[in-house]
Amino acid sequence: MAMNKEQKKAYGAMKQKENSERWFENLSNAITDNKIPWRKPWRGGAASMPRNLVSKKAYRGGNVIQLWVAGMTNGWSDLRFATRKQLLAKGYSIEGLTNDNAVNIQFFKRSKFTVENEDTGEEETRSRWLVRWYSVFCVEQCVDYVAPETDEEAVVVPESEMMVHFQEYIDSQDTLDLHRKGVRAYYNLGKDEIVMPPHESFISPIGEVMTAFHEAIHSTGHVKRVERPLKSKFGSPEYAFEELIAEMGQLIVTLTLGGEFKPDAVVEDNANSQAYLKSWLAACKDKDKALSQAFSSAQNAADYIINSIQKEEEE
Secondary structure: OOOOHHHHHHHHHHHHHHHHHHHHHHHHHHHHOOOOHHHOOOOOOHHHOOEEOOOOOEOOOHHHHHHHHHHHHHOOOOOEEEOHHHHHHOOOOOOOOOHHHOEEEEEEEEEEEEEEOOOOOOEEEEEEEEEEEEEEEEHHHOOOOOOOOOOHHHOOOOHHHHHHHHHHHHHHOOOOEEEEOOOOOEEEOOOOEEEEOOHHHOOOHHHHHHHHHHHHHHHOOOOOOOOOOOOOOOOOHHHHHHHHHHHHHHHHHHHHOOOOOOHHHOOOOOOOOHHHHHHHHHHOOOHHHHHHHHHHHHHHHHHHHHHHHHHHHHO
């Protein structure tokens, strides 16, 4: 029996709610159960970024984490994903692939609509973001999957080159300074400076890289960049929110540039603390919206750094 307009609207709202709740539950469980993937020593290189099988474009924001959680949980190493339709188009079998073993991802699309101005009576064009949900599958879930023989994108950029990229970001900013001193790493908002221990103080090169880009993400919160609240006390939900942005943003920048990712090597005080993430989740009122905002802010911060580096290299 066909549904009428109101029934279709109600069904759509119900599915939207179900997808949103499932999306948040997967991510919050990953945090609560100590399964967040940016705490694992994922191998670097462009192949580490979850990508769409057809477009070959890397996923963004919360979808990156959603797909990483699925990859880590299921032991997938080939992080190419696609819908059933896309898999068929590429010649893969979709036998046994159901919504129950799919990964739900979000796609945001701006939609325009017209409304009547109550004061003038004239029609005005407005826009809003609509969320579309898609069920995607890892290519390794296909019964006829065969692993690629070689993958040139899996080559990891050395730490020395990653630090060159970090310096390029520093040089691209008019007021941002880098100082090497002491035994702590932090970003000073008032002075707009990143402070890190001297190069020789780091036990491993990867620790220096992880710390550098962690602080670089913090620095994007400056009013001259993408601006975020940075004056929060340790233990507060706002502090935890910023640390989540720094960790997620660091992951995106490091792997986009082709480096190895080992966040536990960060030397900033209180970095990688599971406790503050759990307390932050508990303090959130609209939890799924809060996580979406954190991932969106992390993506914006990462985009700013990557674009600044690319611009600096072009000049």
